[in-house]
Amino acid sequence: MMNEINIPRILISGTGSGIGKTTLVVGLTKALQARGLKVSVFKCGPDYLDPTYHSLVSGNTCQNLDGWLMGKESVLSSFAEASHCSDIALIEGVMGLFDGHSPHSDIGSTAEIAKWLQAPVIALIDASGMARTFAAIATGLINFDQEVLIKGFIANFVGSEGHTSLLRSALLPTPLLGGLPKAQDQSFPERHLGLHSATEEILTEDKLSFWQNICESYLNIDDILDLAKKASPIPIKEEERKTAKTPSCKIGVARDKAFHFYYKENLRRLEESGAELIYFSPIEDKSLPNVDGLYLGGGYPELYASSLSKNYDLLHEIRNFARSGAPIYAECGGLMYLSNEIQDLQGISYPMLGLVPGKAVMGPKLKALGYVEVHTEKNTILGEAGIRFRGHQFRYSDLLLENPKDELFSYKIRKRKADLTSSEGYTVGNILGSYVHAHWASNPSIPENFVESCKRFRK
Structure with a gap:
């Protein structure tokens, strides 16, 4: 039996690890919730840490979406089930947009999930110390695989509003949806190669409010919502779920x-x-x-x-x-x-x-x-x-x-x-x-x- 996934959705990716994807998704989740929207959040790849942040902030369990571990049908059915009745789905990428199981294909990558979900992609780029080169990187990302629907960019670690204006005028191939300032004192602490697991001691109300306000002040939320609403319906072969059994x-x-x-x-x-x-x-x-x-x-x-x-x-x-x-x-x-x-x-x-x-x-x-x-x-x-x-x-x-x-x-x-x-x-x-x-x-x-x-x- 065929069905359709027809939920507004945005995939947040970027050029690599450690560029602020998790922080952006946390702040954007809070900003969307402040508009009265029910947000479901997903994490590409096998990571067990970032989902603890998204689960705590969204109030819903963050699901992993991993092409190599799960296969296409399980990814689509998990996404459909977990996003059901939500107003919008946010998907955080893993590593860089095209990084995955192999350097020669998109298996296990964020790009693979973006294609399967036909999700508009917003790419986050570290803009510190950068001007026109930002446009070169953006153009390279778009041209590398045009089946990936990159619809906008966000500059992270900008030095000022003037810096953001400079980047916006640099002949970008798609819109710059905002520039986020550096805020080292509000960053989430890291442990080993990843973040600490999320706790209320780390994700304090003050810190969540800070990143919500940053996103509301420096991002064009209306344009992001418009992109999400333009995501095409996805035909999906509905996975045969077992009828809930009496526990044995x-x-x-x-x-x-x-x-x-x-x-x-x-x-x-x-x-x-x-x-x-x-x-x-x-x-x-x-x-x-x-x-x-x-x-x-x-x-x-x-x-x-x-x-x-x-x-x-x-x-x-x-x-x-x-x-x-x-x-x-x-x-x-x-x-x-x-x-x-x-x-x-x-x-x-x-x-x-x-x-x-x-x-x-x-x-x-x-x-x-x-x-x-x-x-x-x-x-x-x-x-x-x-x-x-x-x-x-x-x-x-x-x-x-x-x-x-x-x-x-x-x-x-x-x-x-x-x-x-x-x-x-x-x-x-x-x-x-x-x-x-x-x-x-x-x-x-x-x-x-x-x-x-x-x-x-x-x-």
């Missing part, structure tokens, strides 16, 4: 300051497969909820290692839960929580669950970043051997195993830039932990299999 099992999902990196699509697919999701805090809660399995997502357990290690009652309950044969699936930060201990950058170690025989050691430099493909080599709680799926890694720690025996590993991981594979997927009984953030749109059988594992344990 309960899965505990760790969610607090230490664990909060989850793809919304994964959680939705678990629910569609018959799981009732029960959220709990490994930092605050003293006991486990009554559940049949656990999902321990990514996050920053190293920042809260002391609190996690002192929650003795919960640690004891999870250990007993695991020893009873209950399925436990963990990703990245969740894997670190399963380990014997976490060693922070100061060399201080904090005891953890001790269910995976190794030590998670934080380092000052990035250990892994990028897309991966996973092939399972033995039966796990996610299904029989031979399953394939895609995911993403972003970590600053290594897991140092006590005794790296072959039987501990269940994954073969292939990075996108190399033909070599590595062993991963740490399996102990019905425990499966990995540094990979899997996106289950790449293999919808995985959430179904995990639910089946939890149902078997329940019986």
